[in-house]
Amino acid sequence: MRLRRLLARGRALRDDRAGATAITTGLLMVVGLGFVGLGVDVGAAYNARRAAQNAADSAAFSGAAAAMGGDSDVALQARAVADRYGMVHGENGVTVEVNSPASSGAYVANPQAVEVIVTRPMKRFFAAFLGAEDGVVRARAVAVAGSAGDGCIMALNPSAGDTILINGGVTVTAAGCSVYSNSTSNRSMTMNGPSTVVAKSVELVGQLLRNGPSTITGPVNTGVPTVTDPYGDIGLPAYAHLPCETPSVISSGQTLNPQRKSIVVYCTGLTVQTLQTVTFNPGIYVVEGPLIFNGNVVVRGDGVTFVLTTRGAGPVPSVTINGASADIELSAPTSGPMAGILFYQDRRAGSGSNTFNGGSRARFRGALYFPKQTVVFNGGTDVTSGGCTQLIANRITFNGAARLAMDCAGMPLRGPGGSRTHLVE
Numbered sequence: 001m002r003l004r005r006l007l008a009r010g011r012a013l014r015d016d017r018a019g020a021t022a023i024t025t026g027l028l029m030v031v032g033l034g035f036v037g038l039g040v041d042v043g044a045a046y047n048a049r050r051a052a053q054n055a056a057d058s059a060a061f062s063g064a065a066a067a068m069g070g071d072s073d074v075a076l077q078a079r080a081v082a083d084r085y086g087m088v089h090g091e092n093g094v095t096v097e098v099n100s101p102a103s104s105g106a107y108v109a110n111p112q113a114v115e116v117i118v119t120r121p122m123k124r125f126f127a128a129f130l131g132a133e134d135g136v137v138r139a140r141a142v143a144v145a146g147s148a149g150d151g152c153i154m155a156l157n158p159s160a161g162d163t164i165l166i167n168g169g170v171t172v173t174a175a176g177c178s179v180y181s182n183s184t185s186n187r188s189m190t191m192n193g194p195s196t197v198v199a200k201s202v203e204l205v206g207q208l209l210r211n212g213p214s215t216i217t218g219p220v221n222t223g224v225p226t227v228t229d230p231y232g233d234i235g236l237p238a239y240a241h242l243p244c245e246t247p248s249v250i251s252s253g254q255t256l257n258p259q260r261k262s263i264v265v266y267c268t269g270l271t272v273q274t275l276q277t278v279t280f281n282p283g284i285y286v287v288e289g290p291l292i293f294n295g296n297v298v299v300r301g302d303g304v305t306f307v308l309t310t311r312g313a314g315p316v317p318s319v320t321i322n323g324a325s326a327d328i329e330l331s332a333p334t335s336g337p338m339a340g341i342l343f344y345q346d347r348r349a350g351s352g353s354n355t356f357n358g359g360s361r362a363r364f365r366g367a368l369y370f371p372k373q374t375v376v377f378n379g380g381t382d383v384t385s386g387g388c389t390q391l392i393a394n395r396i397t398f399n400g401a402a403r404l405a406m407d408c409a410g411m412p413l414r415g416p417g418g419s420r421t422h423l424v425e
Contacts (some may be wrong), residue, residue: 045135048122052139055085055096056118057423063098063114064143064421074100078116093121102142105425112145113424142425149230149415150200152177152406154392156229156371158205161187165397168193168212172398175387175405178203178218180416182226191216195398203227203417230414231369231392236309236346237337239263239286248289255279262336269317272297280304280330284338291319299328305338305366309346316349318373321356332366332411340412342366349373354393356402364389367413377402388413 063078075098079089082096089096097117107113122135152174155163163183166172172179178201181188188206191197191214198217202208203224244267250256255278256264262283269289272278276294280301288310293299308317321328332342342364345354353374356362368375370393378399387407406415 045122045137048120048137049139051085052087052118052120052137053141055082055087056116056139056141058082058085059087059096059098059118060114060116060141060143061421061423063100063116064112064145067100067112067114067145074098074114078114082116082118087118087120095119102425105142107142107144107424110144113142114145115140115142115425140425141423143421143423145421149417150177150406151180151203151227151230151416152390152404153199153396154180154227154230154390154416155182155189155394155396156392157183157394158226159184160395161185162190162397163187163206163395164189165395166191166195166197166214167397167399168195170398171196171198171401173197173401173403174199175403175407176200177404177406177415178417180227181205188222227416229371229392230416231341231344231367231371234338234341234344237263237284237286237307239265239284240311242286244268249273250276250278253277255281256285267311272299282333287317290317293321293326293328295322296325297327299326299330301330303333304330305332305341305344307338307344307346308349310348315352316346316372318345318349318352318354319343320354321362326361328362328364330362330364330366334410334412340367340414341369343368343370345370345373347371365411366390367392370394390415392416 059078059082062081063074066077067074078098079096082089087094087096099115101110101113102108102115118139120137122137157163160183163181163185164179177199179197179199180203182205184206186207187209188204189202190209190211193212194214196215201218202216202220204222205224205226207222208220242263242265245264248266248268249271263286264283265286265288267288269291270285270287271292272294274294275296277298282303284305284307286307286309291306291308308319310316330342332340338344349372351373353376354370355376355378357378365388367390372394374395374397375391375393376397376399387405388411389404390406390413391404406413
């Protein structure tokens with residue numbers, strides 16, 4: 001019954017010739033179109049604002065990353081990124097303002113902050129018929145540049161005492177770089193007797209123990225957060241299919257050339273005997289036995305990595321550099337899977353030590369990476385020549401003077417510590 005009444009009223013409205021219905025309908029359509037137009041303008045404004053904000057965020061982040069890398073023209077980098085979002089500075093009414101430090105907000109005093117303000121016109125559509133003028137979209141972002149890690153000495157053991165041990169009468173110099181220990185022990189670093197550390201800073205998760213007079217040049221920070229192993233994602237090279245090379249004892253004047261995909265394998269170890277002169281051509285040298293450089297040798301190698309590992313169930317080997325007057329100049333590759341790494345010891349290694357004995361003159365350019373074993377420096381080892389030596393080991397003992405530095409232009413070392421570039425506003 002109710003349905004019949006509704007149908008009857010609909011037919012009456014349809015057949016009405018008085019004109020009031022047409023006027024009402026027309027007015028309602030105008031109102032409806034107005035709401036549609038408002039929705040279109042609001043949607044367009046949202047999209048324009050979102051596009052401008054994406055451009056500002058990416059431009060600020062890239063500008064801060066460029067600042068971290070030492071780029072002096074941060075504005076050029078930021079605007080180049082904004083260009084990719086269609087926000088080209090100076091075109092079509094768009095401006096991309098770049099400030100470092102920020103012009104407002106919480107980072108006005110931070111020289112590492114990069115602020116990007118994107119301004120662009122926004123055209124109105126239906127609202128323009130109502131006399132509204134075109135609008136302006138403004139988006140702002142601030143990013144803070146991270147800091148490159150500066151650690152050139154790092155002990156990874158998370159809990160052992162004497163993780164970094166410096167014995168009496170020894171001076172350890174970390175020229176322009178920092179010393180890190182991840183151990184939570186109250187002997188995270190121990191200094192015995194009249195020992196000295198010269199470093200940009202000493203960063204300890206645990207505590208420092210001094211037994212007798214000692215000197216540290218640079219701030220000592222204890223209770224710091226654990227630092228991630230910078231090479232923890234680097235695995236062993238694929239070499240299982242390769243045959244063994246001979247001889248394992250190298251004769252004088254020999255030049256070694258990796259032939260098989262730049263990898264050569266010495267299954268019984270590799271020894272450079274006393275009074276020998278050997279050149280290692282670029283490549284990866286996999287050593288499945290002891291790696292020994294004896295006294296009075298001359299060793300050269302550019303773009304090389306020594307990988308200490310084993311294919312079997314035997315122990316992972318170690319490296320020993322012996323005696324007086326060993327003259328060694330080695331540098332790591334600057335690209336490829338082992339970029340920046342000069343010595344790499346398999347993480348399957350059990351307890352053991354790698355020894356750099358007294359009197360040797362070693363110029364290492366790259367990372368010495370022994371994540372599961374101890375490295376022992378015994379009297380007189382100097383690894384600072386060349387300016388780019390990084391030592392990362394499970395534990396480190398200095399029984400003799402050692403010098404390391406991180407002046408590493410062109411060498412892609414991963415310094416522990418530092419911070420990442422990040423958006424803050």
